[in-house]
Amino acid sequence: MKTYIALFGGINVGGKHILPMPTLVAIFESLGLGDVKTYIQSGNAVFRSHEENVGFLSSRIVAEINKRHGFEPLLRVLELAELEQAVRANPFPDAETLPNNLHLNFLLSAPANPDLAALAAIQKDNERFSLIDQVLYLHAPEGIGRSKLAAQAEKRLGVAMTGRNWRTVCKLIELAKA
CATH class of the missing domain: 3.30.70.1280 (SP0830-like domains)
Known part of the structure; x- marks a missing residue:
């Protein structure tokens, strides 16, 4: 199984x-x-x-x-x-210390034409993002509720996604291994 x-x-x-x-x-x-x-x-x-x-x-x-x-x-x-690979691929390991500000957005499919330039244009100076395979990593120190980048990500990628913060992703791995 x-x-x-x-x-x-x-x-x-x-x-x-x-x-x-x-x-x-x-x-x-x-x-x-x-x-x-x-x-x-x-x-x-x-x-x-x-x-x-x-x-x-x-x-x-x-x-x-x-x-x-x-x-x-x-x-x-x-x-x-x-899920374990998504954790290993995290491009922002320094953000793991504040797990509620680091988000992994799991895309339902690979984006055909992601507009990463548009996302870069609206990100705040302290925000970072990276698209790796079918995961959009987003470090938003002020929270995703205030982030234009977070609000526009799905539209600019052209693919539906569902996000989880670092703490939740780690907890799910822990549950899966129990």
């Missing part, structure tokens, strides 16, 4: 697309996924499966949520090794 991490976008935010974590666990288990653990209410799950096709797993999960709850959440499913 492989260990996977499911990263949802847009659930349990602003009163929309409410999906309690016990309900999410029940959905995963109904699909035959095992050892399901969730972390915080914003949509993080660790699970195990014999299925090797990540796209198929993702489609099944989204379809089941749509069937039961009437919406299709954004979902990126990663193998544990992919």
Whole structure:
């Protein structure tokens, strides 16, 4: 069995697309996924499966949520090794000491024409970003809530994404290895 991490976008935010974590666990288990653990209410799950096709797993999960709850959440499913690689590839290791200011944004697909120049033009002097494979690393010392770069990233990359701060990414790896 492989260990996977499911990263949802847009659930349990602003009163929309409410999906309690016990309900999410029940959905995963109904699909035959095992050892399901969730972390915080914003949509993080660790699970195990014999299925090797990540796209198929993702489609099944989204379809089941749509069937039961009437919406299709954004979902990126990663193998544990992919998440560990994203951590190793962090271009801003000095930012790890303030884990709430370092964000990894996981893209749903590789961007065809990312406008990195437009992102560079709106970043603050103290912000840094780097696109590596399908992860946009963003160090925003003033927080992403005040960052034009964070607000424009998805539009300028042309690909949907879901972000997690460094602390959450590390916790998900810890859960996956437990």
